[in-house]
Amino acid sequence: MTELSLTLKIWRQAGPDQPGAFDTIAAPGINDEMSFLEMLDVVNERLINEGKDAVVFDHDCREGICGTCSLMINGQAHGPQKGTATCQLHMRKFADGQEIVIEPWRATAFPVIKDLMVDRSTFDRIVESGGYITAETGGASDANLTPIPKPVAEAAMDAAACIGCGACVAACPNSAANLFTAAKVSHLNLLPQGQAERFSRVEAMVDTMEDFFGSCTNHGECQEACPKEISIDFIAMMNKDYLKSKFKNRRTLSRT
Amino acid sequence: MELDAKVPDGPVAEKWTNYKFDRKLVNPSNRRKYDIIVVGTGLAGGAAAATLGEQGYRVKAFTFHDSARRAHSIAAQGGINAAKNYKGDGDSVHRLFYDTVKGGDFRSREANVYRLAEESVRIIDQATAQGVPFAREYGGLLDNRSFGGAQVSRTFYARGQTGQQLLLGVYQQLARQVGLGNVELHNRTELVDVVVVDGRAAGIVVRDLLTGEISSHSAHAVVLATGGYSNAFFLSTNAMACNVTAAWRAHRKGAAFANPCYTQIHPTCIPQSDDFQSKLTLMSESLRNDGRIWCPKDPDDARPPEQIPEDDRDYYLERRYPSFGNLAPRDIASRAAKIVVDEGKGVGPLKNGVYLDFADAIGRLGEATITERYGNLFEMYERITDESPYRQPMRIYPALHYTMGGLWVDYELMTTVPGLYAAGEANFSDHGANRLGASALMQGLADGYFVLPNTISNYLAPQLGTRPVPTDHPEFAAAELAARERFDGYLAIGGTRSPDSFHQELGKIMWDYCGMERTRQGLEKALSEIPALHEEFRKDLLVTGSGRDTNQTLEKAGRVDDFFELAQVTCLDALTREESCGGHFRAEHQTDEGEAERDDEHFAHVAAWEWTGDPAAPTRHVEPLEFESVALAVRSYK
Numbered sequence: 001m002t003e004l005s006l007t008l009k010i011w012r013q014a015g016p017d018q019p020g021a022f023d024t025i026a027a028p029g030i031n032d033e034m035s036f037l038e039m040l041d042v043v044n045e046r047l048i049n050e051g052k053d054a055v056v057f058d059h060d061c062r063e064g065i066c067g068t069c070s071l072m073i074n075g076q077a078h079g080p081q082k083g084t085a086t087c088q089l090h091m092r093k094f095a096d097g098q099e100i101v102i103e104p105w106r107a108t109a110f111p112v113i114k115d116l117m118v119d120r121s122t123f124d125r126i127v128e129s130g131g132y133i134t135a136e137t138g139g140a141s142d143a144n145l146t147p148i149p150k151p152v153a154e155a156a157m158d159a160a161a162c163i164g165c166g167a168c169v170a171a172c173p174n175s176a177a178n179l180f181t182a183a184k185v186s187h188l189n190l191l192p193q194g195q196a197e198r199f200s201r202v203e204a205m206v207d208t209m210e211d212f213f214g215s216c217t218n219h220g221e222c223q224e225a226c227p228k229e230i231s232i233d234f235i236a237m238m239n240k241d242y243l244k245s246k247f248k249n250r251r252t253l254s255r256t
Numbered sequence: 257m258e259l260d261a262k263v264p265d266g267p268v269a270e271k272w273t274n275y276k277f278d279r280k281l282v283n284p285s286n287r288r289k290y291d292i293i294v295v296g297t298g299l300a301g302g303a304a305a306a307t308l309g310e311q312g313y314r315v316k317a318f319t320f321h322d323s324a325r326r327a328h329s330i331a332a333q334g335g336i337n338a339a340k341n342y343k344g345d346g347d348s349v350h351r352l353f354y355d356t357v358k359g360g361d362f363r364s365r366e367a368n369v370y371r372l373a374e375e376s377v378r379i380i381d382q383a384t385a386q387g388v389p390f391a392r393e394y395g396g397l398l399d400n401r402s403f404g405g406a407q408v409s410r411t412f413y414a415r416g417q418t419g420q421q422l423l424l425g426v427y428q429q430l431a432r433q434v435g436l437g438n439v440e441l442h443n444r445t446e447l448v449d450v451v452v453v454d455g456r457a458a459g460i461v462v463r464d465l466l467t468g469e470i471s472s473h474s475a476h477a478v479v480l481a482t483g484g485y486s487n488a489f490f491l492s493t494n495a496m497a498c499n500v501t502a503a504w505r506a507h508r509k510g511a512a513f514a515n516p517c518y519t520q521i522h523p524t525c526i527p528q529s530d531d532f533q534s535k536l537t538l539m540s541e542s543l544r545n546d547g548r549i550w551c552p553k554d555p556d557d558a559r560p561p562e563q564i565p566e567d568d569r570d571y572y573l574e575r576r577y578p579s580f581g582n583l584a585p586r587d588i589a590s591r592a593a594k595i596v597v598d599e600g601k602g603v604g605p606l607k608n609g610v611y612l613d614f615a616d617a618i619g620r621l622g623e624a625t626i627t628e629r630y631g632n633l634f635e636m637y638e639r640i641t642d643e644s645p646y647r648q649p650m651r652i653y654p655a656l657h658y659t660m661g662g663l664w665v666d667y668e669l670m671t672t673v674p675g676l677y678a679a680g681e682a683n684f685s686d687h688g689a690n691r692l693g694a695s696a697l698m699q700g701l702a703d704g705y706f707v708l709p710n711t712i713s714n715y716l717a718p719q720l721g722t723r724p725v726p727t728d729h730p731e732f733a734a735a736e737l738a739a740r741e742r743f744d745g746y747l748a749i750g751g752t753r754s755p756d757s758f759h760q761e762l763g764k765i766m767w768d769y770c771g772m773e774r775t776r777q778g779l780e781k782a783l784s785e786i787p788a789l790h791e792e793f794r795k796d797l798l799v800t801g802s803g804r805d806t807n808q809t810l811e812k813a814g815r816v817d818d819f820f821e822l823a824q825v826t827c828l829d830a831l832t833r834e835e836s837c838g839g840h841f842r843a844e845h846q847t848d849e850g851e852a853e854r855d856d857e858h859f860a861h862v863a864a865w866e867w868t869g870d871p872a873a874p875t876r877h878v879e880p881l882e883f884e885s886v887a888l889a890v891r892s893y894k
């Protein structure tokens with residue numbers, strides 16, 4: 001165990017329509033075995049003990065799976081460790097004396113609520129528009145009725161691993177949500193169960209996405225920032241299905 | 257208070273079928289005349305809200321998360337049990353039922369467990385139809401693995417992310433209903449009170465976590481699917497926001513709280529590394545399929561694990577429980593680890609763990625197979641500890657994980673307050689004194705998809721034509737006022753200690769005296785220390801910021817306040833249950849070999865506590881447990 005003495009520059013913003021600014025907070029005596037969020041817990045305890053407001057940030061499971069945590073750390077979504085959400089990042093990745101800049105996700109579609117907390121409900125709107133298979137409770141056939149080749153199930157699982165944290169949007173220079181949307185589209189469109197709604201799904205989800213987010217210009221930053229390392233190949237799959245949908249969802253649908 | 261479990265007549269295998277035929281129905285075109293509130297959007301709540309929405313009811317769903325996809329169900333790693341018998345290894349509904357009753361140390365209600373085993377089969381079908389990408393064999397059929405407490409392979413899984421995939425399935429069903437306008441979803445909204453009018457659940461009072469605004473919602477029925485209370489122990493595998501507030505507020509309004517002392521300690525978590533630690537991380541039980549648990553025989557053995565020869569290692573689970581070995585149930589594996597660590601044989605810098613070793617499995621199956629099975633878990637372990645489980649054994653130790661206790665419910669999942677239901681981990685119903693691995697996902701989904709949507713109509717049907725109690729009713733106004741005063745009160749104390757510092761201290765008392773091993777003396781000590789600390793909390797709490805915008809410190813204060821009261825009834829329950837069973841181990845009641853000693857003559861019952869206004873003196877009620885299909889036996893895994 002080593003002790004780190006850090007200088008934090010944390011974005012503080014009182015509310016959605018308030019101006020924000022960086023607050024410089026000294027953080028001495030940080031144990032390098034702590035996770036990044038445990039370090040923030042320690043900082044918040046100190047702030048409370050000084051009678052100051054704690055820094056607001058989203059977090060919950062601290063196991064890298066719920067997707068609640070966020071944070072731009074020194075300009076990188078979820079910080080410097082590849083394939084790692086902020087809650088799984090540990091302080092041993094930082095050096096004694098280092099300055100760490102901590103910001104919220106920056107995107108028009110994710111307005112800041114307070115300090116480091118943002119509103120990601122636009123992701124829910126995308127899923128509500130078609131990110132599901134219509135299979136109402138009670139009518140399912142036996143699960144082994146339709147064998148699914150292992151590579152297909154594996155590819156669907158690779159896409160389904162998305163935790164919906166929004167790092168892809170935060171990392172994208174255009175604030176595009178194509179990786180998030182493509183992950184859900186591909187998860188469902190790859191599977192036999194998803195075929196019935198394949199083209200209506202992709203059309204509805206992409207159109208909803210474009211109501212809120214910027215456009216993809218193939219920078220690939222999203223894939224680099226993704227804590228689950230979801231591949232941008234899925235964006236290509238989504239684009240292909242979207243193009244097809246523009247034909248299939250019209251009158252020819254009944255003839256395919 | 258009367259505890260009528262309303263178990264249907266007939267042989268155990270026919271009860272659920274009979275019930276479904278006998279219950280009252282609501283005709284599809286009348287369902288839109290009913291409002292239902294569902295609190296919590298994990299597996300149980302999300303599934304219930306989506307299914308009730310599909311059926312045509314008007315549903316309002318509430319979550320304190322920013323999205324309905326975040327509930328802690330998402331963190332379940334290993335799998336979900338189902339009596340599919342796809343492996344042809346002798347599984348059946350009856351065997352899953354039997355394993356669950358036995359695994360629960362004969363402290364659960366037979367009829368509920370049988371229903372759970374029956375519905376387990378349909379859960380897999382339902383989830384697969386939704387596109388949950390379960391693991392498959394090369395032939396394309398579903399794969400299974402084994403879990404503790406079973407000698408068949410019946411656990412379905414999606415890599416190490418089964419909970420995530422099942423919850424996303426639920427979330428997608430729910431999102432569809434939200435999109436269709438059948439479910440109205442309120443995110444970042446926390447329940448702060450339950451309102452009862454004329455003896456029936458009338459609605460809830462909630463607090464908007466972004467604005468601090470308190471408001472009321474009323475409905476014909478209210479479902480609480482708000483999870484367990486492991487965080488009363490501060491350090492647990494639960495997510496940071498998990499709390500008992502919804503269940504506890506319901507308890508204070510008349511819902512009995514059952515078996516709070518049945519808490520599950522999970523044997524395979526990463527040991528605590530220091531005092532700053534905010535939570536403990538679970539390593540899936542599935543690892544015990546291939547990992548072997550051991551500790552050095554000599555407490556002073558300081559050699560690194562790979563240099564300790566076979567003869568100097570104690571594979572204590574394989575030694576003590578040869579037939580189940582490393583897959584002994586959770587309560588048994590946890591206590592065995594505590595015994596060796598207490599003997600000074602613990603490993604790691606703080607000597608607070610035991611080894612979970614994959615060297616044999618890697619030698620037998622190759623590293624690639626192990627990566628395929630557990631790759632993401634190994635990565636997670638390495639990120640946290642900076643040690644690679646491929647090169648050296650994992651270090652693990654038990655931690656608080658799940659609570660079998662919860663709101664008392666009858667066969668229909670209704671609490672002792674008519675119209676108020678509890679589903680998933682929030683109720684007490686199916687796991688007895690110990691839950692088997694991969695059964696929590698099964699219960700949450702069974703309750704949400706298949707049980708509640710069938711039982712709730714029995715309560716709603718006679719109310720046709722009635723309107724929900726208006727939210728300007730004096731009971732709502734009084735509850736809103738009390739909630740405002742409560743939160744303003746925390747801010748007004750202006751003391752010196754943060755909510756977290758109290759929580760940490762409470763957690764330590766609970767872990768020391770009401771953890772893996774409990775004694776009369778320790779519990780009495782806890783029962784004197786907790787009220788004193790609660791009193792200090794009321795006088796010396798420091799919450800900064802305001803109550804009119806996002807204030808996580810204030811949210812935490814409310815949750816810790818409720819944990820104090822829950823902690824007392826938990827200790828009281830542990831004190832009055834003068835036996836050892838499942839997750840409840842009283843040092844006074846053990847066999848010569850150190851195994852749990854049940855007292856079926858005096859304690860084959862559910863203890864349900866009634867709120868009296870004094871958290872130190874609730875009233876204990878009893879629901880006797882009758883075993884017709886399973887013979888009470890000493891639970892042996894040898």
